[in-house]
Amino acid sequence: MAVHGAPMPASAKTTHELERSASGGRAVAPVLRVENLVKRFDTPEGPITAVDRVSFSVAQGELISLIGPSGCGKSTVFNIVGGLVPMSEGRVHVNGEAIAGPHAAIGMVFQEESTFPWRTVLDNVAFPLEIAGLRKSERIERGMHYVKLVGLDGFEKRYPAELSGGMRQRVSIARALGSAPKMLLMDEPFASLDEQTRLLLGDKVLQIQQELNQTILLITHNITEAVQLSDRVLVMSYRPGRIKRVVEIDLPRPRTSAIVSSDAFGRYVAAIWGDLREEASRGMLSEEAQSSRHERA
Numbered sequence: 001m002a003v004h005g006a007p008m009p010a011s012a013k014t015t016h017e018l019e020r021s022a023s024g025g026r027a028v029a030p031v032l033r034v035e036n037l038v039k040r041f042d043t044p045e046g047p048i049t050a051v052d053r054v055s056f057s058v059a060q061g062e063l064i065s066l067i068g069p070s071g072c073g074k075s076t077v078f079n080i081v082g083g084l085v086p087m088s089e090g091r092v093h094v095n096g097e098a099i100a101g102p103h104a105a106i107g108m109v110f111q112e113e114s115t116f117p118w119r120t121v122l123d124n125v126a127f128p129l130e131i132a133g134l135r136k137s138e139r140i141e142r143g144m145h146y147v148k149l150v151g152l153d154g155f156e157k158r159y160p161a162e163l164s165g166g167m168r169q170r171v172s173i174a175r176a177l178g179s180a181p182k183m184l185l186m187d188e189p190f191a192s193l194d195e196q197t198r199l200l201l202g203d204k205v206l207q208i209q210q211e212l213n214q215t216i217l218l219i220t221h222n223i224t225e226a227v228q229l230s231d232r233v234l235v236m237s238y239r240p241g242r243i244k245r246v247v248e249i250d251l252p253r254p255r256t257s258a259i260v261s262s263d264a265f266g267r268y269v270a271a272i273w274g275d276l277r278e279e280a281s282r283g284m285l286s287e288e289a290q291s292s293r294h295e296r297a
Contacts, residue, residue: 030057052240068236107181
């Protein structure tokens with residue numbers, strides 16, 4: 001089990017990392033490169049640094065999870081990479097292009113499923129293609145391809161109200177994949193689902209990722225989910241959020257949720273939990289101290 005941490009910051013190891021292509025060993029740039037990312041917010045109590053000098057890269061076909069305690073800034077990283085929030089300092093490149101706003105190379109799946117209730121499954125999936133100006137016949141053909149990919153063929157004429165929560169989230173995933181993004185960002189996509197559905201939907205994500213060789217950055221607070229899905233897990237510290245440790249998940253692929261019962265899986269979960277427990281405890285102490293100061297004021 002490879003676990004990398006200080007003394008050398010994890011960011012320094014990966015900032016200019018080049019990945020080797022499977023075909024000929026030729027060095028290629030990563031799909032996503034985040035360099036020295038800093039985000040500060042102004043608050044009534046003064047400026048707060050939410051993310052501090054975060055750096056990492058994601059290679060083609062790699063699935064990376066970003067995990068950390070509540071308030072560590074992982075969703076802030078998601079929003080910056082997705083072009084939804086400006087960074088204070090640093091650089092983000094996707095497919096070699098600097099990110100300065102929403103980008104066509106990036107697909108996004110959010111914590112709350114975002115289907116349109118007045119559209120059928122197929123019409124939801126095809127919506128980005130409609131916005132892009134594709135002909136109806138092409139939209140339907142491509143839309144059905146991704147409906148089948150997420151296992152919803154036979155439900156293409158149903159409306160979201162007729163689907164379970166897990167099925168609606170699969171519609172959101174299909175819609176994000178429909179525009180063939182170079183990078184798929186997923187922010188706590190299974191958070192509202194029960195544990196059994198989470199594991200099974202994780203299997204579906206792994207199947208899709210393998211079939212498309214899709215590059216994915218997953219934001220999660222669920223350790224089991226991170227280990228089940230990831231090639232690497234980046235563990236963030238409590239605020240200001242930094243990369244505390246990089247855990248390489250050396251489990252066989254193709255991988256399914258059956259792996260969660262293995263001893264190796266348990267060791268990864270325990271190692272990551274050790275870091276998260278330490279950071280979460282630090283966060284609780286910080287919040288308690290802040291609350292005490294406010295009470296005395």
